[in-house]
Amino acid sequence: MKRRKLGRGVSIVAAGMSSFGVFPGKVSRDLFLDAYLEMIGCVDRGIDPKDIEAIYLGNYSSDIFEGQGHTAPIVADWIGLTPRAAVRIEDACASSGVAFRQAVLAVASGAYDIVLAGGMEKMTNLPTEKVTDALATAGDMMFEIPAGFTFPSFYAVMATAYASRYNVGLEFLKHVTIKNHNNGSLNPKAQFGQKISDLMEAKKKAAAAKGKPVPEWSDEMAFLADERANPTIAWPLQLFDCSPISDGAAAVLVVSDEIARSLTDTPIHIIGTGQASDGALHARKELTSIASARLAVEEAYTMAGIGPKDVDLAEVHDCFTIAEVIATEDLGFFPVGEGCRAVVEGKTRRDGGKPINTSGGLKSKGHPVGASGAGQVVEIWKQLRGVAGERQVDGGPSIGLTHNVGGTGQTTVVNIFERK
Amino acid sequence: MKRRKLGRGVSIVAAGMSSFGVFPGKVSRDLFLDAYLEMIGCVDRGIDPKDIEAIYLGNYSSDIFEGQGHTAPIVADWIGLTPRAAVRIEDACASSGVAFRQAVLAVASGAYDIVLAGGMEKMTNLPTEKVTDALATAGDMMFEIPAGFTFPSFYAVMATAYASRYNVGLEFLKHVTIKNHNNGSLNPKAQFGQKISDLMEAKKKAAAAKGKPVPEWSDEMAFLADERANPTIAWPLQLFDCSPISDGAAAVLVVSDEIARSLTDTPIHIIGTGQASDGALHARKELTSIASARLAVEEAYTMAGIGPKDVDLAEVHDCFTIAEVIATEDLGFFPVGEGCRAVVEGKTRRDGGKPINTSGGLKSKGHPVGASGAGQVVEIWKQLRGVAGERQVDGGPSIGLTHNVGGTGQTTVVNIFERK
Numbered sequence: 008m009k010r011r012k013l014g015r016g017v018s019i020v021a022a023g024m025s026s027f028g029v030f031p032g033k034v035s036r037d038l039f040l041d042a043y044l045e046m047i048g049c050v051d052r053g054i055d056p057k058d059i060e061a062i063y064l065g066n067y068s069s070d071i072f073e074g075q076g077h078t079a080p081i082v083a084d085w086i087g088l089t090p091r092a093a094v095r096i097e098d099a100c101a102s103s104g105v106a107f108r109q110a111v112l113a114v115a116s117g118a119y120d121i122v123l124a125g126g127m128e129k130m131t132n133l134p135t136e137k138v139t140d141a142l143a144t145a146g147d148m149m150f151e152i153p154a155g156f157t158f159p160s161f162y163a164v165m166a167t168a169y170a171s172r173y174n175v176g177l178e179f180l181k182h183v184t185i186k187n188h189n190n191g192s193l194n195p196k197a198q199f200g201q202k203i204s205d206l207m208e209a210k211k212k213a214a215a216a217k218g219k220p221v222p223e224w225s226d227e228m229a230f231l232a233d234e235r236a237n238p239t240i241a242w243p244l245q246l247f248d249c250s251p252i253s254d255g256a257a258a259v260l261v262v263s264d265e266i267a268r269s270l271t272d273t274p275i276h277i278i279g280t281g282q283a284s285d286g287a288l289h290a291r292k293e294l295t296s297i298a299s300a301r302l303a304v305e306e307a308y309t310m311a312g313i314g315p316k317d318v319d320l321a322e323v324h325d326c327f328t329i330a331e332v333i334a335t336e337d338l339g340f341f342p343v344g345e346g347c348r349a350v351v352e353g354k355t356r357r358d359g360g361k362p363i364n365t366s367g368g369l370k371s372k373g374h375p376v377g378a379s380g381a382g383q384v385v386e387i388w389k390q391l392r393g394v395a396g397e398r399q400v401d402g403g404p405s406i407g408l409t410h411n412v413g414g415t416g417q418t419t420v421v422n423i424f425e426r427k
Numbered sequence: 428m429k430r431r432k433l434g435r436g437v438s439i440v441a442a443g444m445s446s447f448g449v450f451p452g453k454v455s456r457d458l459f460l461d462a463y464l465e466m467i468g469c470v471d472r473g474i475d476p477k478d479i480e481a482i483y484l485g486n487y488s489s490d491i492f493e494g495q496g497h498t499a500p501i502v503a504d505w506i507g508l509t510p511r512a513a514v515r516i517e518d519a520c521a522s523s524g525v526a527f528r529q530a531v532l533a534v535a536s537g538a539y540d541i542v543l544a545g546g547m548e549k550m551t552n553l554p555t556e557k558v559t560d561a562l563a564t565a566g567d568m569m570f571e572i573p574a575g576f577t578f579p580s581f582y583a584v585m586a587t588a589y590a591s592r593y594n595v596g597l598e599f600l601k602h603v604t605i606k607n608h609n610n611g612s613l614n615p616k617a618q619f620g621q622k623i624s625d626l627m628e629a630k631k632k633a634a635a636a637k638g639k640p641v642p643e644w645s646d647e648m649a650f651l652a653d654e655r656a657n658p659t660i661a662w663p664l665q666l667f668d669c670s671p672i673s674d675g676a677a678a679v680l681v682v683s684d685e686i687a688r689s690l691t692d693t694p695i696h697i698i699g700t701g702q703a704s705d706g707a708l709h710a711r712k713e714l715t716s717i718a719s720a721r722l723a724v725e726e727a728y729t730m731a732g733i734g735p736k737d738v739d740l741a742e743v744h745d746c747f748t749i750a751e752v753i754a755t756e757d758l759g760f761f762p763v764g765e766g767c768r769a770v771v772e773g774k775t776r777r778d779g780g781k782p783i784n785t786s787g788g789l790k791s792k793g794h795p796v797g798a799s800g801a802g803q804v805v806e807i808w809k810q811l812r813g814v815a816g817e818r819q820v821d822g823g824p825s826i827g828l829t830h831n832v833g834g835t836g837q838t839t840v841v842n843i844f845e846r847k
Contacts, residue, residue, distance in 0.1 A: 014434035014537040034569065061702075070490050074572070076564035077519035080704035080837035090722050092702035093838065094525055097515045099497040105514055109529060115536035117434040118700075144496035149454065152494070280538075282481075282512035284500035302510050417500035418513065 010309045013115035016264035018274035021050045022388040027255035027373030028198040035129035036085040038256035043086045046258040051271035060119040061092040063110040065103025065126030066377040071141040099145035104380025104411025104420040110261040125258035128375035145414040147287035159241035161415045162327035168294035179347040181231045183328035184247045191367025193398035198373030203227040248328040255375035257382040279423035281306025288415040297416035300337035307421040315339030319404035320362040322383035324412040380411035391426040430729045433535035436684035438694035441470045442808040447675035447793030448618040455549035456505040458676035463506045466678040471691035480539040481512040483530040485523025485546030486797040491561040519565035524800025524831025524840040530681040545678035548795035565834040567707035579661035581835045582747035588714035599767040601651045603748035604667045611787025613818035618793030623647040668748040675795035677802040699843035701726025708835040717836035720757035727841040735759030739824035740782040742803035744832040800831035811846040
């Protein structure tokens with residue numbers, strides 16, 4: 008693959024996010040304000056917001072969720088950045104990963120020195136079935152949606168294909184759930200901050216308190232295997248295989264390397280970025296790997312001059328548990344067909360050698376779709392800066408990666424970061 | 428204003444568009460294919476589509492109009508560009524003007540050498556009132572839409588403010604209509620390819636044929652003044668003050684200057700680009716000028732090192748007739764308050780010294796909102812290349828400008844082009 012070189016170096020100097028969850032009293036612009044204020048507050052040497060020259064905002068569909076289009080200038084105005092250029096990017100659940108990448112390219116082009124990149128989504132004011140319909144528009148409305156597909160069913164197809172191709176049971180998916188909830192329990196911004204074991208004990212206590220028979224779950228795996236605790240959504244995917252419906256926002260300050268030096272002693276450099284597309288799932292030959300992910304990461308690795316072994320930790324797009332396992336293979340962290348074993352063996356835990364989704368991932372942290380890609384960048388920024396609190400990965404990680412997927416992989420965008 | 432300089436030069440080497448109009452048998456991806464094929468066919472020395480590295484697609488709301496989100500990779504796949512990076516940009520009716528600008532920045536950044544920029548919208552499969560609702564989401568859903576505003580009424584407010592501030596009648600608006608229909612009658616891709624005089628004669632004939640009294644319209648102005656021919660939509664704006672609901676697409680090939688030389692002897696250089704945002708209309712102090720337009724054009728002029736006198740012709744955002752007059756003032760072509768006189772005096776006709784909307788503008792050519800900005804670029808490309816057919820401006824114009832507005836000016840993007 009051709010090595011692309013950007014015109015100049017680009018770094019992150021600040022990052023922030025709102026809590027992810029269900030916030031009935033807030034519209035999306037309020038959530039973005041939360042993220043923005045946290046971001047502004049963590050620029051080491053401070054910054055005058057007037058110096059921000061543009062905003063790149065990922066948003067999947069405030070149009071449908073809130074009846075609000077043209078969200079970029081609406082948000083720019085709400086946070087006080089008018090009259091700066093405001094660009095909304097929509098690439099389904101990869102919207103803010105792509106928005107971040109476009110911010111990087113805009114700074115590299117010389118058009119801007121200081122750019123705000125981020126994303127937001129307010130999903131919970133619609134009933135669940137309407138949210139499912141809104142998300143389904145990221146499939147193909149001519150060839151997939153009329154056939155009855157929704158996103159849980161798309162990823163269910165991938166899960167069964169994976170099990171069939173590699174002749175494995177699907178218990179490994181539950182290890183993704185358990186790991187990501189363990190991580191999320193250490194993230195105060197996570198929508199679901201409980202370990203699966205805590206949820207299990209709480210259910211037992213609740214049953215006892217009501218005088219009902221207390222379920223005899225021996226461990227988390229038994230809990231997740233029980234349809235009463237973890238009902239099937241789209242076979243073989245169960246409730247705890249699915250990321251939630253969420254409200255949230257995330258924001259990152261993207262600047263030229265030159266500017267970065269004046270704002271902090273610890274910039275996080277963007278050393279690689281890549282993006283690719285694919286046709287919709289119905290037309291693919293391959294269901295157990297996402298071609299756009301393989302191409303996007305190859306582009307990013309080539310630009311960075313590194314390979315998968317050099318990556319200390321990654322935030323990957325675990326919209327469903329199967330998606331995380333496939334991602335760890337597409338990124339080259341594990342051989343094809345072996346991602347399932349890696350998670351069971353604990354290799355992707357915080358202390359496992361290749362930590363994946365230390366934030367809790369979309370599964371536990373939450374998945375406000377337009378904010379998720381930028382949320383991943385926030386986590387990598389925290390980890391590389393060493394400010395991830397209780398979930399901080401040991402050993403001073405220096406290279407982190409984000410992998411953000413739109414739809415079933417019609418878009419994947421990968422960004423690679425280094426603390427030098 | 429700080430002069431921004433891009434990292435390297437960027438040019439257009441091809442442009443194409445679908446017909447604009449009402450196409451019940453086509454979805455938006457079909458329309459984009461029409462535009463794309465015309466574009467590919469007009470690269471002087473030919474190009475292998477595989478050499479296109481990314482697509483930047485402006486689209487306002489296929490989500491609402493067609494139930495299709497994530498439109499960029501859908502389109503990339505439909506036209507055979509998978510697995511290239513596909514980015515959708517949404518900035519309301521400025522979506523594809525902004526998409527074009529992002530394509531320029533992406534090439535300037537070094538990330539890509541050859542990029543497809545364009546836009547599309549398929550609006551006519553919804554009933555008019557639903558289209559009006561969909562467009563209204565580009566206003567502010569918290570402070571404007573609940574008060575009953577729609578886009579005709581937003582611009583009606585600007586029209587009455589203009590008349591009041593400058594103490595003029597609003598007959599000048601009819602001159603915009605007449606001029607743009609005259610231009611559109613020479614554009615085979617226009618949705619309304621009839622002069623107002625032709626429409627008037629047709630109505631007279633139709634009345635006579637039915638044995639009804641034939642209206643005694645003395646000229647086009649009398650025709651447009653008659654509520655029977657030109658009913659009020661949102662006072663003072665009448666039907667012929669409003670751009671139509673349209674289907675259509677446009678596509679432009681954006682490349683580095685270096686690549687351009689290998690593809691054509693006549694590249695059109697992008698010498699200036701600018702973008703700015705503003706709050707929604709309800710919160711503005713100024714109703715007779717669009718602040719984001721003034722800032723965007725200042726940025727573009729500064730980058731280009733030129734002023735309004737150097738511009739040979741422009742495509743401006745005439746979503747409503749009043750918008751064109753305000754645009755010609757915001758761009759510095761005429762002093763504030765004198766745009767109304769300029770159009771009456773014919774200064775903005777093809778032979779008037781400062782030709783505006785030679786394509787017919789959104790008014791006559793049509794306004795498939797996500798395609799309109801890219802459609803403007805197509806017209807400037809044709810005019811500067813001297814291939815605009817019957818509507819070609821005399822004298823070999825060398826500098827052209829596009830002015831594309833989102834909403835009521837929450838976004839404006841300006842691009843300036845030169846044939847050197």
